[in-house]
Amino acid sequence: MKRFTVTGRNVGFRCLRCGTEATPLANGSVRNHCPACLWSLHVDVHPGDRASDCGAPLEPVAVRPHPRKGFVVVHRCTGCGAVRENRAAADDPVQPDDRDLLIRLTARPAP
Ligand SMILES: [Zn+2]
Ligand SMILES: [Zn+2]
Known part of the structure; x- marks a missing residue:
């Protein structure tokens, strides 16, 4: 049975961890984690495809600077x-990730 329907639509979501209503990114990209607590869900094999059967929460364990992407959040399922x-x-510009949280996680060693 199919649990997810891939529609290709870029929609927001409500964070299961803190209840924040997350909007799609202003640049048209799919937002894959909560801007307030940075938690995510293991629903993708590749970003946006919703092809994973896991579905467990992804914990943000570290943040690190990336040469092309700015900052990346390291999630562990x-x-x-x-x-x-x-x-x-x-x-x-609409709903940026919590800067203090990003900075706090940047100081932590990657797993
Ligand atoms: Zn959240
Ligand atoms: Zn998982």
């Missing part, structure tokens, strides 16, 4: 332990 990197949305 609380269900299957997968580690993934997602571009941070620190420069989104």
